[in-house]
Amino acid sequence: MNIRRLFLIFVPYFWLLALFLVPFLIVLKIALSDGALAIPPYVPTLDFSNGWEGIKTFFAGLDMENFIFLTEDELYWRAYLSSLQIAAISTAITLLVGYPIAYGMAKAPDEWRPTLMMLVILPFWTSFLIRVYSWMGILSQEGFLNQFLLWTGIISEPLTILNTNTAVYIGIVYTYLPFMILPIYAAIEKLDESLLEAAEDLGCSRMQAFWLVTIPLSKSGIIAGCFLVFIPALGEFVIPSVLGGSKTLMIGKVLWEEFFSNRDWPVASAVAVILLLILVVPIILFQRNEQKQRESEG
């Protein structure tokens, strides 16, 4: 192996080390510490001036206390489970909304596709925060949605949507929809049209051909899209805190409150470490799906 190849491999590993592994170890260290009224708000701190003794006392001061605390307090359990539930349901809704859009895009005439693609990506040009705040204006009691529904006469009382889980679902589906659409679009777009003709030729109706050919062959896109929505939705903080109510329990929000309201950095870090461990499972599954896809194409 020559220097050039070593260097090429080194770059991504260095990136991973510097931007993922080192921060993770710092967070893990804080999670194993104890809270304290100090700056920074935890003990022990690593003090190299005392040499070997200092390192030894530092390691002696670490314990699993905070993780044990997480298992004892029901709040955290419920927050994790509720996050999983909200992430799973919003992923399912995003799939139901995103698949037809991706399908329509892939079947649109060639000259339309770049425009449609542009329209899907366009929201990213505006700040995510502004877009989420603007949903407050749409969903609130006096918001555009209620005004419109009252005007059409469908409802006589304004609906309470803002500050409920419904608003959180709307926010997540809206925000992550492009992540669902793009991989599915890519999968359907490269699907050979003659496969559908072959299915029809062999006795399928259009609908059967869709279920038996289009869906299985866009499976990798569906899986990729679901993970791309599920993984960030699980740790989502902004959407539940802006659109959700006091009853909306999501682990991202709990984490933020531990850090900034309670200033309990060790517990917050422990919450973050557990969240990461939960996320590792879908991330590995996602990677495996990508790899399988590459193999079957190769």
Add this chain to the structure above:
Amino acid sequence: MYKHGDFMAHSSNTSTFAPWEDPEQKPLIQFKNVTKRFGSFTAIDDLNLDIFEQEFFALLGPSGCGKTTLMRMLAGFESATEGTILLDGQDMAPVPPNKRAVNMMFQSYALFPHLTVADNVAFGLKRSDMPKSEIEGRVDEMLRLVRLEKFATRKPHQISGGQRQRVALARSLAKAPKLLLLDEPLGALDKKLRQDTQFELMDIQEKTGTTFVIVTHDQEEAMTVASRVAVMDEGRLVQVDTPARIYENPNSVYVADFIGDVNIIEGNAANKGDGLVEINWAEGQPAIHGTATNAVQDGTRVTFAIRPEKITITQERVSDKANCIEGKVLDIAYLGNISTYHVELPSGHVIKAQAANNRRLARRSFTWEDTVWLSFTDTAGIVLSDNAGG
């Protein structure tokens, strides 16, 4: 049942299977004044064609001649703008592709990549009313037919191109269609494999007794496999006939030129009676003596077409042939079994003549720049009037 034999026997076996010559026979497929337009482009132009049961029918033509459109109309993927297509006497216009007793083998094979070879073959059967218990047996039978039993559990990307082609064939035959459409079925295979597969196709066609319609731009392939060939150009049928007749009696310069190699000489005709025609084609050159199938008016412009293999090339002048022309060897294309000589005449015309290499190369009696004599009988070529077809 029609026995195919090999392609050399085609000229003699047409009498054993020629339903197109029997007015009592009812055609399986009838195109009646069919026109197909895509916007302002006319893909098929007022076309009439009968195809009979158990035929191996080839649609031959350059790309864009409408042969694929014709096939897609049979499969039901395109509908005729005007006219009717009958299958077994039934108008096919209202029948969707999935309800037709017609199956198609796609050019790209269109195998389902997520299904195994066996599941691909079973795909159509599962959509039919065949009981589940019989499907497995039918799939095995089909895989045996194309000699792929060992590959039943493989996915399409795990087998070779030739094997994929056979899976596609097995899949399209599994439902025992009345009519099988093959869209450039051998296009993706290399030459050797293509030739083997051509014979295999003929074998399978004979075994199953299915009517095959094949689309191809490869004239050799059409000649080899088909009982009849339709030569198409710009949405029209130029000639529909047996391979031997297409080759020996092309009805137009277009067909003569499209099928095989041919020398084309234009000249003025003079009738000599008994169908004999004299063609004056160049100043100072002896007139060509030929035989016209249709009466030719004196003095009309005609085209004389003659295949290179029908011209004999000799060192000395011969006297027993109706035509003998002097020339100089310009080029020799050595093909192993035969050589094609490009002979330049004093008039500047270059005539191709073919000779079998029945002597070793070193003993060839003439070479570049040698003066040679080209001779052929008065029935070796065809006299085509310019207004006939093409």
